[in-house]
Amino acid sequence: MNQIFSARLSDTSDAINSALEHILSDDARSGEQVRPPRLMAAMRHGVLNGGKRLRPFLMVECAALFGVARDEVVQAACALECLHCYSLVHDDLPAMDDDDLRRGKPTVHRAYDEATAILAGDGLLTLAFDLVADPTTVSSSAIRAELAHLLARAAGVGGMIGGQMLDLMAEGDALDESDIRILQSMKTGALIRYACEAGAVLGGASGQQRADLVRFGETIGLAFQLADDLLDVTSSEEAMGKAVGKDAVRGKGTLVGIRGTGKVREMLKSLLAEAEGSLTRFGEEASVLRDAAHYVVARNN
Amino acid sequence: MNQIFSARLSDTSDAINSALEHILSDDARSGEQVRPPRLMAAMRHGVLNGGKRLRPFLMVECAALFGVARDEVVQAACALECLHCYSLVHDDLPAMDDDDLRRGKPTVHRAYDEATAILAGDGLLTLAFDLVADPTTVSSSAIRAELAHLLARAAGVGGMIGGQMLDLMAEGDALDESDIRILQSMKTGALIRYACEAGAVLGGASGQQRADLVRFGETIGLAFQLADDLLDVTSSEEAMGKAVGKDAVRGKGTLVGIRGTGKVREMLKSLLAEAEGSLTRFGEEASVLRDAAHYVVARNN
Numbered sequence: 001m002n003q004i005f006s007a008r009l010s011d012t013s014d015a016i017n018s019a020l021e022h023i024l025s026d027d028a029r030s031g032e033q034v035r036p037p038r039l040m041a042a043m044r045h046g047v048l049n050g051g052k053r054l055r056p057f058l059m060v061e062c063a064a065l066f067g068v069a070r071d072e073v074v075q076a077a078c079a080l081e082c083l084h085c086y087s088l089v090h091d092d093l094p095a096m097d098d099d100d101l102r103r104g105k106p107t108v109h110r111a112y113d114e115a116t117a118i119l120a121g122d123g124l125l126t127l128a129f130d131l132v133a134d135p136t137t138v139s140s141s142a143i144r145a146e147l148a149h150l151l152a153r154a155a156g157v158g159g160m161i162g163g164q165m166l167d168l169m170a171e172g173d174a175l176d177e178s179d180i181r182i183l184q185s186m187k188t189g190a191l192i193r194y195a196c197e198a199g200a201v202l203g204g205a206s207g208q209q210r211a212d213l214v215r216f217g218e219t220i221g222l223a224f225q226l227a228d229d230l231l232d233v234t235s236s237e238e239a240m241g242k243a244v245g246k247d248a249v250r251g252k253g254t255l256v257g258i259r260g261t262g263k264v265r266e267m268l269k270s271l272l273a274e275a276e277g278s279l280t281r282f283g284e285e286a287s288v289l290r291d292a293a294h295y296v297v298a299r300n301n
Numbered sequence: 302m303n304q305i306f307s308a309r310l311s312d313t314s315d316a317i318n319s320a321l322e323h324i325l326s327d328d329a330r331s332g333e334q335v336r337p338p339r340l341m342a343a344m345r346h347g348v349l350n351g352g353k354r355l356r357p358f359l360m361v362e363c364a365a366l367f368g369v370a371r372d373e374v375v376q377a378a379c380a381l382e383c384l385h386c387y388s389l390v391h392d393d394l395p396a397m398d399d400d401d402l403r404r405g406k407p408t409v410h411r412a413y414d415e416a417t418a419i420l421a422g423d424g425l426l427t428l429a430f431d432l433v434a435d436p437t438t439v440s441s442s443a444i445r446a447e448l449a450h451l452l453a454r455a456a457g458v459g460g461m462i463g464g465q466m467l468d469l470m471a472e473g474d475a476l477d478e479s480d481i482r483i484l485q486s487m488k489t490g491a492l493i494r495y496a497c498e499a500g501a502v503l504g505g506a507s508g509q510q511r512a513d514l515v516r517f518g519e520t521i522g523l524a525f526q527l528a529d530d531l532l533d534v535t536s537s538e539e540a541m542g543k544a545v546g547k548d549a550v551r552g553k554g555t556l557v558g559i560r561g562t563g564k565v566r567e568m569l570k571s572l573l574a575e576a577e578g579s580l581t582r583f584g585e586e587a588s589v590l591r592d593a594a595h596y597v598v599a600r601n602n
Contacts, residue, residue: 127457134450141442
């Protein structure tokens with residue numbers, strides 16, 4: 001990974017983490033009464049866990065194409081990260097994927113209890129919309145309302161939650177390639193796409209620019225999932241910090257299972273080319289996003 | 302209950318139910334890919350269950366004080382009902398209150414399964430913000446953003462979710478009256494207050510009018526919970542359509558437990574007077590809201 005990109009990713013990750021610590025503090029905000037400390041601790045456990053903050057980074061870098069400073073995007077980016085982390089907390093629950101470890105640490109329901117994990121997830125999801133709609137996030141109410149609507153569609157029954165439902169229902173079934181692509185574009189693709197589209201909205205992008213960034217987001221979203229599927233069959237549990245090989249155990253269909261690792265590596269290359277192609281109109285300004293696409297494909301963690 | 306009020310409540314309830322059926326259909330909206338039918342069926346099970354739609358009714362009637370027609374409030378009111386119903390679906394889960402019945406029918410996790418109930422709740426919560434932020438709900442983006450922010454604060458860690466957490470943690474503890482009041486104002490009060498405040502926002506209320514309606518909402522929110530606590534010790538399971546007497550079994554503190562049923566009936570009377578007092582400035586126009594306050598106190602179901 002090139003060092004300038006690496007420093008930039010880690011710098012944004014630090015800024016996001018610092019903002020998240022503040023956002024997830026025990027101190028009640030205006031319009032709130034009491035924030036129960038155990039609930040907040042469980043939410044911090046689910047969020048402040050060493051995640052790389054890829055989605056916030058994409059939002060920040062897409063907005064940066066239009067000259068928007070990182071500070072002006074951080075709160076909207078934190079909203080997206082809270083929403084992403086809620087989905088992990090709920091997905092790990094016993095009734096769902098039943099995972100004990102996440103990034104090498106006990107999952108929220110193991111570190112606390114199941115009821116607290118359900119409420120912590122609900123709290124993070126609700127906080128995501130609190131942040132998006134907060135006047136301190138961005139002064140334009142038109143942008144706040146648009147982001148809230150886009151986020152809800154990306155995260156909802158026709159996006160991430162629907163994708164998780166399709167995934168649960170697919171266990172033991174042999175999905176065909178088209179079903180898998182729809183499932184993955186909903187379950188993981190929708191939020192990555194939103195990260196890029198939100199950056200465009202925050203930057204006041206033209207219709208063409210926005211469409212380019214949406215296509216970029218869709219492409220790397222698919223690449224992200226394929227890279228994850230590859231890792232599931234090639235990595236060690238130690239390197240991943242969570243149980244691996246679970247897809248095969250559960251009989252979940254993946255493109256790796258249908259096409260094989262060699263073919264999927266070829267698909268990743270062509271997705272990378274497509275992602276770079278969608279950035280053509282932005283020229284040199286988009287070099288960080290090009291690096292991000294490489295990072296998504298090459299990540300080993 | 303007076304017949305004009307009764308007809309008006311039932312008329313609004315019909316309008317809300319009809320809008321909810323449309324909103325919860327299997328048809329994907331713009332920005333959505335596929336709505337998994339089993340997920341949508343579970344959400345409909347959790348929402349289209351014969352609820353009286355009290356919160357939507359309050360929002361509609363508060364907005365009506367300012368001449369806003371019901372049709373212009375229905376979608377925002379449906380958002381609130383989706384959010385209320387998600388909280389019931391998650392509260393009923395085995396890890397939470399572990400209830401098998403709701404309004405005489407199997408709870409969502411009993412009718413479907415636990416994973417589906419978790420996702421159905423997540424889906425309803427997300428859909429609530431989708432609806433609030435949807436341009437078809439209200440044309441002003443400033444109002445949409447404000448409603449989304451108010452709703453998130455009311456429903457979040459310093460509101461409803463926080464209240465549910467306090468409630469879970471209180472099991473077996475002897476809460477004092479002040480703790481119980483905070484818990485109840487968060488767990489059930491915050492959304493009822495929001496219903497009234499949102500009506501004021503939709504109506505373009507002045508600061509004083511909005512403060513009056515917020516006070517009205519807070520007062521009837523407390524009355525609502527006290528009436529519920531009374532019902533828990535005085536009703537039969539058949540009349541309630543769910544298990545009763547559970548608060549006592551769990552050692553949950555209620556004001557009925559601390560003060561006794563006679564004293565709580567007195568408190569309800571004085572809350573009713575306070576609710577009516579907060580409507581003084583609206584004069585005769587607010588007669589439906591006065592009836593609503595009586596209804597909340599007198600309801601036996």
